[in-house]
Amino acid sequence: GAVVSQHPSWVICKSGTSVKIECRSLDFQATTMFWYRQFPKQSLMLMATSNEGSKATYEQGVEKDKFLINHASLTLSTLTVTSAHPEDSSFYICSASLGQETQYFGPGTRLLVL
Amino acid sequence: AQKITQTQPGMFVQEKEAVTLDCTYDTSDQSYGLFWYKQPSSGEMIFLIYQGSYDEQNATEGRYSLNFQKARKSANLVISASQLGDSAMYFCAMREFYQYSGAGSYQLTFGKGTKLSVIP
Numbered sequence: 409g410a411v412v413s414q415h416p417s418w419v420i421c422k423s424g425t426s427v428k429i430e431c432r433s434l435d436f437q438a439t440t441m442f443w444y445r446q447f448p449k450q451s452l453m454l455m456a457t458s459n460e461g462s463k464a465t466y467e468q469g470v471e472k473d474k475f476l477i478n479h480a481s482l483t484l485s486t487l488t489v490t491s492a493h494p495e496d497s498s499f500y501i502c503s504a505s506l507g508q509e510t511q512y513f514g515p516g517t518r519l520l521v522l
Numbered sequence: 523a524q525k526i527t528q529t530q531p532g533m534f535v536q537e538k539e540a541v542t543l544d545c546t547y548d549t550s551d552q553s554y555g556l557f558w559y560k561q562p563s564s565g566e567m568i569f570l571i572y573q574g575s576y577d578e579q580n581a582t583e584g585r586y587s588l589n590f591q592k593a594r595k596s597a598n599l600v601i602s603a604s605q606l607g608d609s610a611m612y613f614c615a616m617r618e619f620y621q622y623s624g625a626g627s628y629q630l631t632f633g634k635g636t637k638l639s640v641i642p
Contacts, residue, residue, distance in 0.1 A: 440627050451613060451632045452567070459627070499565055503630075510557070511617075511630055513567035 410436045412504050414514035421492055422522055429487045429517045431502030437482035438504030442511060443475075446499040458485055492521045525549065526614055526633035533638050535604045542589070543599040543636045545614030551575075555617035556597040557630065558588065562610040570612075573597055604640045611635045 411434040421427050431441060440459050444452040456477050458464035464477035474496075476488040485504075489496055497520050503511040527546045535541035547556065558570040573581045573588045581588045589598040601608055614633040620626055 442629070446565075451634045454629060454631075457627050457629060465627075501565070501567065503567070505628070510569055510572060512569065513559070516565040516567075518565070 410434075410504070410510075410512040412438075412502065412512050412514040414502055414517050416517060417515060418518040418520075420520045420522065423493050424491055427489045427492055427519060429489075429500055429502075429519075431485045431487070431504070431514050433483045433504040433512070436504075436506065438485075438506065439482065440505050441479055441485040442503045442505070443477060443485075443487050444501045444503070446501060446516075448499075452501065455487075489519065492519070494521045497521045524633075525631045526616055528614055528633035528636050530636045531634070533636055535601075535638065535640055537606060537640055537642050538603055540600060540602045541604055541638065543601070543612050543614075543638065544596070545598055545633060546594075546596045547614075547616045548595065549616060549618060551618055553619070555628075556588070556590070557615045557617065558586070558597075558599045559613045559615060559632075560608075560610050561613060561635070567613070571599065601638075606640050606642060609638060609640045611637050 413432045415430045443455045446452045455470045456464040456466045458477050458479040460479050460482050466472045479485040501516040503513045505511045554575045556573045560568040571581050571583045571586045571588050573590045585602045587600045613635045615630040617628050620629050
């Protein structure tokens with residue numbers, strides 16, 4: 409199956425700092441990448457959808473100025489949490505797909521903001 | 523209204539027995555897809571099985587099968603011969619096409635999940 413990597417796997421940062429998370433499709437070119445957030449014991453909630461070379465589409469309630477998404481190539485998307493606060497602590501997980509095809513998920517990034 | 527409903531927060535099954543995890547969905551689209559993912563404690567989302575809305579036969583993948591009842595809008599996952607390694611969260615998800623600002627994409631909506639525990 410298709411492989412998607414995420415880096416870092418976990419990060420601890422101080423409140424007010426920015427954190428960048430990378431998502432890469434390793435063995436296929438992804439036309440679309442997705443970013444999800446998962447709080448403990450809850451389901452995945454879609455944050456945004458991004459297509460290579462175009463602006464991301466954010467879900468309602470997700471601040472686009474706080475969660476910056478850059479989809480620079482068909483194999484790389486980045487999520488930057490700007491001026492992180494403790495309430496941003498969560499499990500962030502990306503996925504990549506080829507159009508209608510199955511979404512393949514990265515291993516996730518655990519963010520803890522102190 | 524919830525698009526994906528998983529009514530079982532937790533399930534227990536004896537090792538080597540079969541278990542059914544329930545999933546119902548709500549959509550007015552004719553074309554959609556249904557997925558099951560497994561999430562172990564490590565957090566990764568592992569794709570298990572897929573059923574397209576036009577597929578007439580139930581999907582099967584090894585020990586996993588999807589009991590697709592379109593009229594009832596249900597897509598239950600059946601795991602046969604449970605193993606200890608099957609203990610995890612299981613999420614049902616539906617793929618629909620969303621149009622926005624002249625573009626669009628296929629997006630997944632997830633249910634709340636079912637925590638499966640396999641007992642030795």
